[in-house]
Each structure stands twice: as C-alpha cells, then as structure tokens.
Amino acid sequence: MELFIILTLFFMLVVTAIAILMMRHLFAVVMLSGVFSLLSALLFVTLDAVDVAFTEAAVGAGISTVLMLGTMALTSRNEKMPRDFSPIPLLVVIATGSVLIYGTLDMPIFGSPTSPALSHLATAYLTQSPHDIGVPNVVTAILASYRGYDTLGETVVVFTACVGVLILIGGLARRRRKDEEGTN
Amino acid sequence: MFAAAAIALFIGMVIVLFRLYAGPTLYDRVLAGNAFGTYTVLFIGVLGFLTGRPDFLDIALLYALINFVGTIVVLKYFRYRAIGDTSPTPRGTPAERGRLKDQGAKS
Numbered sequence: 001m002e003l004f005i006i007l008t009l010f011f012m013l014v015v016t017a018i019a020i021l022m023m024r025h026l027f028a029v030v031m032l033s034g035v036f037s038l039l040s041a042l043l044f045v046t047l048d049a050v051d052v053a054f055t056e057a058a059v060g061a062g063i064s065t066v067l068m069l070g071t072m073a074l075t076s077r078n079e080k081m082p083r084d085f086s087p088i089p090l091l092v093v094i095a096t097g098s099v100l101i102y103g104t105l106d107m108p109i110f111g112s113p114t115s116p117a118l119s120h121l122a123t124a125y126l127t128q129s130p131h132d133i134g135v136p137n138v139v140t141a142i143l144a145s146y147r148g149y150d151t152l153g154e155t156v157v158v159f160t161a162c163v164g165v166l167i168l169i170g171g172l173a174r175r176r177r178k179d180e181e182g183t184n
Numbered sequence: 185m186f187a188a189a190a191i192a193l194f195i196g197m198v199i200v201l202f203r204l205y206a207g208p209t210l211y212d213r214v215l216a217g218n219a220f221g222t223y224t225v226l227f228i229g230v231l232g233f234l235t236g237r238p239d240f241l242d243i244a245l246l247y248a249l250i251n252f253v254g255t256i257v258v259l260k261y262f263r264y265r266a267i268g269d270t271s272p273t274p275r276g277t278p279a280e281r282g283r284l285k286d287q288g289a290k291s
Contacts, residue, residue: 001187001234008194012201019205031204031217034254038224041247045228050240054247061221062250069261 006046013039024079030068034061051139067165074172186234193230197223214258221251 016036023029037060044053108115125138125146135141143151197220204216225244232238 001190005190005231005234012194012197016201019201023205027210028204028207028213031213031258034217035201035204035220038220042224042227042231045231045240045243050243054243057224057247057250062254065254066257069258073261073265 002046006043009039009043009046013043024081026072026077026079029079030065030072033068034065037061037064051143070169074169186230189230190227190234193223193227197227210262214255214262217258218251218255221247221254225251 013036016032016039020029020032020036023032037056040060041053041057044050044056108117113119125142129138129141129146130136133141133145135144200216200219200223204213204220207213207216225247228244228247229238229241232240232244
C-alpha cells in the first residue's frame with residue numbers, strides 16, 4: 001500500500017511538472033506550482049519527514065505563490081513564446097542532472113542499516129542529546145542546538161533574499177509611481 | 185477501509201488536477217487549487233491512520249490554515265491587482281484604481 005501511495009504521488013508530481021512546462025498562461029502555472037509543492041510535501045510526509053514537509057508547504061505553496069503573484073502584478077500574465085531553439089539550457093540541465101545522479105552513486109543504499117548515519121551518528125544523538133541539551137525531542141535538539149549555526153546561516157540567506165526582492169519590487173513601484181505623476 | 189479512502193482521495197486529486205490544467209476561467213483554477221489543498225489535508229489524516237500513527241493530525245490543521253490564507257491572497261490579488269496595501273486613497277477606492285489600471289493596460 002505504501003509503495004502504491006508513493007508511486008501515485010510521484011505520478012501526479014510528474015504530470016504536474018509536465019503541465020507546468022506546457023502551459024503558457026502564467027496564472028495557471030503559479031497555481032500548478034503550488035500544487036507541485038503540496039504534492040512534494042505529501043511525499044515528505046510519507047517518508048516521515050514531517051518538518052521538511054511543513055517547510056515545503058509553507059514556502060512552496062504559501063510564500064512563493066504570493067511572491068509569484070506579486071511579480072505577475074508587475075509584469076505580464078502570459079509567457080512569451082521563445083523565438084528560436086537554443087541548445088544551451090538543455091545542455092546545462094542535462095549536465096546538472098547527470099552530475100546529481102553521479103553524486104548519488106556514492107551514497108549508501110536507501111535504508112541500509114550499515115550506513116554511517118545509522119551506525120554511529122544516530123545512536124550517539126539518541127543517547128547523548130537528552131544529557132547534553134535537556135530537550136526531550138531529539139529532532140528539535142539537533143535543529144536548535146547542534147545545528148544552531150546552520151540555522152543562523154539559513155536565516156541570513158533567506159533574509160538577504162527577502163531584502164533583495166523587496167528592493168527590486170519597491171524600486172519598480174516607486175519608478176512607476178513617479179511616471180504616473182509625470183504624466184498627470 | 186483507510187486504503188479505500190486513500191484511493192478515493194487519489195481519484196479526487198486527479199480530477200481536480202485536470203480541472204486546474206483545463207479549467208477555462210481563473211475562478212475554476214482558484215477553486216481547484218483550494219480543493220487540492222483540502223485533499224492534501226485529508227490525505228495527511230488518512231495516511232496517519234493508514235500507518236497506525238495518527239500523530240500528525242495537528243500538522244494537517246496547519247496545512248488547512250496555509251490553504252485558507254493562500255486562497256485569500258489569490259482572491260485579493262484578483263480583486264485589487266495588488267497584495268500589499270489596498271487602503272483607499274484620495275484618488276479613488278482600490279476597486280476604481282484597479283479598473284483604471286486595467287483600462288490603462290488595454291489601451
């Protein structure tokens with residue numbers, strides 16, 4: 001049953017991705033990408049990664065939908081047809097994909113009990129984190145304490161991205177307002 | 185029992201996806217997106233009971249909240265053509281401004 005659920009979710013994910021590629025109507029693309037991230041959140045839930053799933057749903061279906069709608073309010077609603085076929089993006093995508101697949105070859109087999117993460121690391125965290133930190137939830141202890149600097153770095157990256165987007169959009173809106181005042 | 189419910193949810197998801205892809209008007213698409221969010225909430229609940237660990241039901245509630253806020257944002261974008269501040273200004277109500285902007289875009 002679980003395999004059936006995962007396969008069905010992946011099937012719908014692929015169908016949604018192909019639909020996103022085919023559509024030229026950008027509003028539908030925004031809605032479909034929200035659905036895409038909801039589907040990947042469901043896949044994370046089936047893998048028991050509930051916190052990752054929740055981040056995916058909040059960022060993918062929530063914030064980026066809002067940001068893309070805000071961008072659409074400033075630009076056009078329809079995608080322009082590409083003028084001619086250029087092979088460079090295809091090459092970049094194929095190269096990146098094959099490098100990623102090559103990177104997975106070194107990983108231990110999915111669920112293998114002898115993988116280093118399961119043999120030393122998990123047991124160490126499980127036995128030591130209640131004494132080290134005193135938080136009963138091990139995942140919270142790792143995220144908030146052991147990986148505190150990681151989380152700080154992620155927050156800085158997200159904050160920088162937000163500031164950049166706000167500066168870009170705010171500059172556009174200010175210029176447009178000045179134009180309107182000029183024409184009036 | 186729960187497996188049948190999961191399969192029924194999958195069928196509903198596929199139908200809603202088709203409506204989202206084909207759906208002639210924008211409102212069809214908004215409704216389809218909202219319905220898909222609801223299916224996600226329901227599916228998380230069913231999945232918890234299917235695997236015998238219904239601990240994630242509160243997370244399904246959070247998904248329902250995100251879905252609600254997202255739909256409100258999309259509809260607000262339709263109504264006012266903007267997501268941020270839409271308070272009335274001396275130059276007219278936001279609806280009028282939206283209409284003016286539409287005419288400006290067409291001409």
